Amino acid sequence: MTENLDSARSAAWRAYIEASQRLYTQLEEDLRADSDLSFADYHVLVLLSETPGQRQRMGELAGRLVFSPSRLTYQISSMQRRGLVTREPCPDDRRGSEAVLTAAGLLALSEAAPHHLASVRTHLMDDLDDAEVACLTRVFDRLGDRLRAARASSTTHATN
Amino acid sequence: MTENLDSARSAAWRAYIEASQRLYTQLEEDLRADSDLSFADYHVLVLLSETPGQRQRMGELAGRLVFSPSRLTYQISSMQRRGLVTREPCPDDRRGSEAVLTAAGLLALSEAAPHHLASVRTHLMDDLDDAEVACLTRVFDRLGDRLRAARASSTTHATN
DNA sequence: CACCACTAGTTGAAATTTGAAAGAGTGCTA
């Protein structure tokens, strides 16, 4: 439990940390360069565009984006100011509200998407062979599942 | 150039984005839970502890951490306030300064390290088999190299 | 119904991050 990482894992960890940080930085920069959207903005737009009614509950959105509630509130307010989304009270639950994609938001997404996707391909995907893609998918799917589960259970019973 | 990502790559991308975000969040949380250090703090301490004289030029540090210069200034100031590092003028170049690890910083690192490494293992590494570790290393090493190079050349000649 | 513990989302203040200057110094070139 106080063991080190073996050297292969340690190298993997370092490579991952640095490269993932650089990738994120690069994507943000590219996105900003040709679209007025941040990565978070883009991601919100994508998620909204994919649901029926192009709307999502705040909590749902926060969960998918891995954002804290207050961060999401800020994020949506900012997008609302810029006309990309609208906020509507949730019909079922009067505590809740939902973010709704506007026409302008959809337009912004459709304009940004090709650039952004090209950026993802250029910086990452084009360099990967199919086996590597499969490996990444497998690893990160599992990781996501595990972390999602961990968070859910720690929220639930608070093992402290 | 306006092509989509094929569906395998798209799935990989989504899995990666979500899981990497969750992982980062989880590691920060764990670190904070047993050490008063943020991930950035920890990373700075590691980098400093590895150089002879346990010191680094600001620029060098910023490069390795993938931090903007101003972010690094803030980061180091904060760590200086907490006694983890010291700032010293660079002997060779009077424009520069270097961050130097203090005894307290080293101690903080040594106390935090086992917990943090356990956290990395638990959340990520223990779940990976050797082939996956090798794959991640290969992919992210290449990615890091590529992005580092891209940034260097765009800074150099400004292709705009 | 009245109470209570819990959930959804927002708010406010403080901490951090960004982005555009500014301050200082370096080093080449004339």
Add this chain to the structure above:
DNA sequence: TAGCACTCTTTCAAATTTCAACTAGTGGTG
């Protein structure tokens, strides 16, 4: 050696993010 273009780091203000309340509302229970 004066001038100039560039580099290293910091500073300042604005934008974002966190963290800890707080407001509303929900869903049992008695």
